[in-house]
Amino acid sequence: MNQRLSLVSVVVADYDEAIAFFTRALNFELCEDTPLGGGKRWVVVRPRGNPGxxxxLARADGPAQTARIGDQTGGRVFLFLETDDFERDxxxxxAAGVRFVGPRRHEAYGVVAVFEDLCGNRWDLIQPSGRC
Incomplete structure (x- = not known):
C-alpha cells in the first residue's frame, strides 16, 4: 500500500490575506481555490515545483478555531520549508517582509532560520546538510 502526506491544514483569519502571503512572501503557487458555499473555500497552496x-488554508470557524490562529503548536516550530539554496530564499x-525570529544557524543537520507566517505560526527555513 502506498501512502503519502498530501495536505496540512493551517487555520487562517482570511483566505485572501493568506493566499497573498503564501504566494508573494513565500513564493508558493495557488493550486486550488474552490468555493464550497456559505463563505467557505477549499484553498490549497504548495511550494513551486513541488507536486507533493x-x-x-482553512478559515477559522468559531471562537475555538479563531483562538488557535498562529498558535497551532503552542509556540513550537510547526512546519519546515526545505530549500536547495538557503541564501537565495x-x-x-x-525582502518580501517575512519576519525571522532569530539569526540563521549552522547545525549538524543543515543551515536553518526560524520565521513566522502571517498568523504567527513558526516555521524553519532549512537547507539540509545532505545527511539522511
Missing part, C-alpha cells in the same frame, strides 16, 4: 504535499523572503 501542500497546505490547506532567505534574502528573497526578507
Amino acid at each position: 504535499s501542500g497546505l490547506l 532567505h534574502a528573497r523572503m526578507m
Whole structure:
C-alpha cells in the first residue's frame, strides 16, 4: 500500500490575506481555490515545483478555531520549508517582509532560520546538510 502526506491544514483569519502571503512572501503557487458555499473555500497552496504535499488554508470557524490562529503548536516550530539554496530564499523572503525570529544557524543537520507566517505560526527555513 502506498501512502503519502498530501495536505496540512493551517487555520487562517482570511483566505485572501493568506493566499497573498503564501504566494508573494513565500513564493508558493495557488493550486486550488474552490468555493464550497456559505463563505467557505477549499484553498490549497504548495511550494513551486513541488507536486507533493501542500497546505490547506482553512478559515477559522468559531471562537475555538479563531483562538488557535498562529498558535497551532503552542509556540513550537510547526512546519519546515526545505530549500536547495538557503541564501537565495532567505534574502528573497526578507525582502518580501517575512519576519525571522532569530539569526540563521549552522547545525549538524543543515543551515536553518526560524520565521513566522502571517498568523504567527513558526516555521524553519532549512537547507539540509545532505545527511539522511
